[in-house]
Amino acid sequence: MSSRTSMYNKNDKEIFVSVIVPVYNSAETIDRCLLSICNQQYGKLEIIVVDDGSTDNSTKIISKYLDGAPTVSLIKQENSGSFNARCTGIQHARGKYIAFVDSDDWIDGSMISNLVKHMEDCDLLSSGFFRDARIVTDHLSEGMHYVDNEDFWKNYLISESDYEDGIIGGLTNALWCKLFKRELCLKVINKRLDVSAKINEDFYFLLLYLCECKKIKVTYESYYHYINNPNSITQKVYFDFLRDYTEIFYSIIDKTKGYEFADVIRKNLIRRFLYEISVWGTQYMGAGIIDYSKVFQLSFPNLDSLNNKNVVLYCEKEVWSCFDYISENHRDINVVAIISSSLNVDTYFGIPVVNLQELSRISCDFIVLTMGDEDLANEATKELCQMGIEDNKILRRPPILKNLLAEILLSDA
Incomplete structure (x- = not known):
């Protein structure tokens, strides 16, 4: 690890970016993931790995990154899902900004440095990503967008275009191709996000985060490499699909009470969820499960x-x-x-x-x-x-x- 340790600037006392990596039984991919983060050109970062109760060799592989690399830390917890693992990482983060990387994926060496450049004067930066060697970008135009208006919420929640690449409205649901402010992330998790749902948690967090924002920025630049994991919940028949969607829906309605655009969110959220259920219902629940x-x-x-x-x-x-x-x-x-x-x-x-x-x-x-x-x-x-x-x-x-x-x-x- 000595050669890898030199990539970190130990003399730099100010940590600007915290990279949070939730891990569960990722022994086959975590090495590539962490190596790509350690190879970042940006020196002002810390890496927080949250092991969510892995039963394979994930922690053994992670441990080699702890020796001689003080900016990498490992937190272990009982299995409670990637959503809670990310929340744990947020609570321990010290950076001004937070980025998320899933343990199946990897990032280009210039990702953090380029995203930080765009974060000036905005509360969230959303970038593109690679999926099967194809670039996927948001459905919002590049540049600055103001959150505190009705049109933004309509375009963010659902557009007239067909469902494509995980995008129904303006932004990709994923948290991992974005850069967040830690102070706003803490406001979101302090809302006591006590949901047990295993799908749509990223959308849940992102929507509540946007309620704390004034301005967000979109760039089509792409540095994140998303790897399709056949073992993930989104690739399997999932019998609690409707229950989880309903739980997320009612929790969002509850958590946005009092927000200026709560009524707009509610109306367009109904349209979005009905559309998602019609598109994804058969895939998640299997033919014949829904009558x-x-x-x-x-x-x-x-x-x-x-x-x-x-x-x-x-x-x-x-x-x-x-x-x-x-x-x-x-x-x-x-x-x-x-x-x-x-x-x-x-x-x-x-x-x-x-x-x-x-x-x-x-x-x-x-x-x-x-x-x-x-x-x-x-x-x-x-x-x-x-x-x-x-x-x-x-x-x-x-x-x-x-x-x-x-x-x-x-x-x-």
Whole structure:
């Protein structure tokens, strides 16, 4: 280790950056990870490794970095997840800024020095990263962004683009391609983030951190190398998927009470989580674990009252599951037309697909709004009323609540 020790500036008393590395059974990758951090061109840093109850040789490999390298420290704790491991690291950090590196990954030698250059006059810096030799960047433009406005929260939480590379809204969910201020990190963990969820914890922390910010900066420069770990929770069937999403959702609502843009966050958070559930639900929970038709059974308990009625379905992307449920379980309902911007066909299983302007020529008794997004349903209701459709002819799904999500699980039904 003597050659590696020379990379540290022992005479520099001021530690600007703390690099926190949560570790759990990472014997195959931790050496490469720590070596890449030790090889940083930036001398003013400390490395805090938090071993989260590893049962392999991880700590043995880490220990060789402790000899002759005083800026590397090891903290051991009982297994409680990477989220809590990061919080432990924050509590022990001494740097002005904090960076996170996962034990599977590695970073370029110039990463810390280049990120620090961008941190002037901002509370958070978000950079790009490499994924399978491909660069992934945020969906926000490069440069400074002001957090204390409504448009930022709308664009951050969810955009109109399809889910791509872990980005739904403006910033990547990951903590590891960013640079944080320690004082703001401490404010976040002092909120008592007592959640047991194993997914979306990074998003949870990042959102609460943004509530403490005034300005953030985005750069498309990329120095972080993300390695896809087939053993991670995001690559496995995970049966508590909906439970964890629901826990994170309600905790965010609770922790942001009193924040100036709490209402904007709540509304757009609902849209984001509904979209994430629709995209990731089958991957995490496995085919057949979620009975999607049950969503509509629970959302529309009185569909039998529509028997022998002419009905128009007003759908978004949920058109297939809604139509399948009605055609299989309520065959006496006469679906005469479907309105859906996601269908680029003239008919769907023999049912005419129309737009709003064509609705006037359709004879129907009821229009059923199947979208779970409350804002979209409100907008659709307003448009229909402006067209002269009576309010009592418009049937809507109630918002998806915590108990409804729980009932969707077949295993808990």
